[in-house]
């Protein structure tokens with residue numbers, strides 16, 4: 001259906017071309033692209049920036065959305081810790097060979113990425129959107145989607161002073177992160193059938209880190225029962241360090257306080273214990289559970305889900321920011337075309353959704369393999385040396401490729417899940433079967 005401003009009865013003066021809910025990486029990137037195309041974009045953000053957020057490690061193929069956003073020179077000039085590699089550590093503290101991205105990718109572009117302090121990174125991204133003309137209202141919390149019949153026509157929000165304000169636009173982008181505002185309100189949010197871990201984390205200052213080119217490497221340090229620590233060195237001598245595992249493992253013997261859980265698990269990996277043996281923990285201990293989720297639909301007429309609001313994957317391979325930025329840029333271009341054509345029907349976003357789901361499903365299969373008992377990438381590579389390049393590409397975020405050959409090789413060792421039948425626009429021409437999983 002073509003969208004006609006007069007038909008909706010909106011006043012022209014307060015009309016926007018797009019309303020974006022949430023100023024995280026997904027919201028900032030979609031807003032930057034739309035503003036760059038000359039559209040009137042309003043971003044509504046609940047918090048006052050800079051604000052804290054977990055999720056600091058970028059992967060190599062984040063390079064392309066960052067390039068499209070004009071962020072590469074800004075990151076190159078920043079204080080963020082440069083990241084060239086990833087290393088895995090056994091529970092006994094034995095390190096694998098570090099994987100250096102430049103052994104496969106171009107040194108001057110994809111092969112060097114960053115460990116970012118999110119308060120600073122997210123601020124840079126939203127400033128980038130502002131520079132391109134996006135209007136941003138902070139401390140403005142969206143409470144409701146505005147609807148006319150089946151169509152979403154904007155959002156109702158509350159300002160810090162308690163005032164209720166309505167913002168109207170022919171398209172609303174839900175970029176609310178793992179809270180997934182639109183998905184929850186529409187009853188579309190679904191748990192992943194298997195990936196439901198718990199994470200506990202904090203920050204250290206002055207702890208041990210590697211030197212030279214390895215200083216910024218991400219370390220994934222294994223603990224029993226397929227649990228793992230992340231160790232992400234940031235600038236200013238800070239380290240983000242957290243543990244992820246099944247809830248029943250982490251809370252064994254009735255231990256429930258995040259700090260006690262964290263301190264007990266430090267003892268389970270010799271490398272982590274050694275690296276945290278100096279320096280001091282800083283700030284609170286955070287805990288989050290049941291964090292992998294998917295939206296049954298990518299949106300409906302006038303509404304599109306972007307970033308974690310569309311799907312959120314277990315962070316073991318640090319794919320969240322890459323997927324959020326990529327979906328923001330892709331959605332920005334799609335919505336630009338929708339605005340030009342005056343067509344905001346759900347079905348036109350089927351291609352966006354199918355593309356994003358393809359990447360999410362590829363990453364999800366590797367996450368499943370990682371958590372399978374007795375699985376190791378080394379066993380697959382020993383049997384199939386050509387799998388090394390495919391695994392590297394997927395882990396580095398080159399997720400749009402056809403990895404069916406790789407899945408066949410991995411399935412010789414462990415079962416992998418089928419693609420979830422989710423993501424098709426609601427009310428549009430289905431591109432996938434509708435899912436049968438229970439909504440959260």
Ligand SMILES: Cc1cc2nc3c(=O)[nH]c(=O)nc-3n(C[C@H](O)[C@H](O)[C@H](O)COP(=O)(O)OP(=O)(O)OC[C@H]3O[C@@H](n4cnc5c(N)ncnc54)[C@H](O)[C@@H]3O)c2cc1C
Pocket residue numbers: 021022023024025026027044045046047053054055056057058059140141142143175176177178179181199242288291306307308309315318319320321322324
């Ligand atoms: C424990 C953990 C570790 C992680 N580690 C990594 C990592 O190392 N690397 C990586 O790439 N990713 C990691 N992630 C994932 C990463 O944090 C997310 O994928 C990323 O932040 C998604 O960006 P987003 O813009 O979709 O959402 P967010 O960054 O969450 O932004 C959403 C924004 O929406 C705002 N908002 C929410 N509701 C409303 C509302 N009603 N009204 C107005 N504003 C609203 C919020 O305040 C927020 O600013 C991790 C996640 C977790 C939980």
